[in-house]
Amino acid sequence: MSRFFSELSDSVTYEIRNSESLATLKTFENGRFDLVLSSPPYNVGKEYETKTSIESYLESQEAIIEELIRTLSERGNLCWQVGNYVDRGEIFPLDIFYYQLFKKHGMKLRNRVIWHFGHGLHASNRFSGRYETLLWFSKSDNYIFNLDDVRIPAKYPGKLHFKGPNRGKPSGNPLGKNPSDVWEIVARDWETAMWNIPNVKSNHPEKTPHPCQFPIELVERCVLALTNKGSWVLDPFAGVCSTVIGAIIHERNAIGIERESDYCSIAEGRIRDLREGKLKIRPITKTIHVPSANDKIARIPQEWVNSKALFKVSDQ
Numbered sequence: 001m002s003r004f005f006s007e008l009s010d011s012v013t014y015e016i017r018n019s020e021s022l023a024t025l026k027t028f029e030n031g032r033f034d035l036v037l038s039s040p041p042y043n044v045g046k047e048y049e050t051k052t053s054i055e056s057y058l059e060s061q062e063a064i065i066e067e068l069i070r071t072l073s074e075r076g077n078l079c080w081q082v083g084n085y086v087d088r089g090e091i092f093p094l095d096i097f098y099y100q101l102f103k104k105h106g107m108k109l110r111n112r113v114i115w116h117f118g119h120g121l122h123a124s125n126r127f128s129g130r131y132e133t134l135l136w137f138s139k140s141d142n143y144i145f146n147l148d149d150v151r152i153p154a155k156y157p158g159k160l161h162f163k164g165p166n167r168g169k170p171s172g173n174p175l176g177k178n179p180s181d182v183w184e185i186v187a188r189d190w191e192t193a194m195w196n197i198p199n200v201k202s203n204h205p206e207k208t209p210h211p212c213q214f215p216i217e218l219v220e221r222c223v224l225a226l227t228n229k230g231s232w233v234l235d236p237f238a239g240v241c242s243t244v245i246g247a248i249i250h251e252r253n254a255i256g257i258e259r260e261s262d263y264c265s266i267a268e269g270r271i272r273d274l275r276e277g278k279l280k281i282r283p284i285t286k287t288i289h290v291p292s293a294n295d296k297i298a299r300i301p302q303e304w305v306n307s308k309a310l311f312k313v314s315d316q
């Protein structure tokens, strides 16, 4: 099932810069962006990169990171999504290396999100890799965080306080629960219900020729939680501009920097389709859980029903 957005707010601005990241970043003023969201090249020899030693790879990334932090606003957030660098069968989890770099430049880690997906290559000399990580840093302690905008339905909305002054009243939040720091692939599975974001593979409605694009759903969650309407969002390694798309559909402004012109052309096409209501986007996983009628603890409390303060969800 897919979503189509036919209306894009006229007040939203976006730019796709077909250029080198570092040179372009140097042209931006201090504090312009409320969110940097990106997946950098992993130095694993994909079609858009030349594999080098991990030391020289990180050195070139550090120059970019310094610019990203300079252009981040005081209330700004930065999300850096990475997997492993692999050298002769040995894995180097990139988040371990990147954590040191961001910390050295004063950034504060708020979550190390595990993005788990159920499919991928089967390894033969180690266990198959089924997760990557997303490091969420803030620039200061006064960072933007809109938890209510990304809550998910609770598994047991009927759970009640069993003691204290609120005894007998619902113990959860009528807007839903905190989605946690594990984003799970298995869609609509209530036993593992977390943030269910399938990896973008060939049967995914969003798939383009780019070898490792973000699911827009992942972008949307970061954008909704970590920026406000009208904020500016930046992706310095934009690929086919999933970050830009996830930002502009929620009335944020966005800039994507990508040095491969083919990816920029695909990105322009995606945004054209978005404007025309033709871009297929997998629904953000916010399905209402239908509890079993026999299970008292799974029933939605009557007082929430009366107050109409139920989850901010739609059945997609």
Ligand SMILES: C[S@@+](CC[C@H](N)C(=O)[O-])C[C@H]1O[C@@H](n2cnc3c(N)ncnc32)[C@H](O)[C@@H]1O
Pocket: 019, 020, 021, 022, 038, 039, 040, 041, 042, 048, 049, 210, 212, 213, 214, 215, 236, 237, 238, 239, 240, 241, 242, 243, 257, 258, 259, 260, 263
């Ligand atoms: C992991 S991919 C990002 C994919 C993206 N998240 C998406 O959803 O399409 C990294 C991208 O960074 C681009 N890239 C690598 N080095 C770059 C640089 N120095 N300046 C600009 N783009 C670069 C690559 O061409 C590649 O498309």
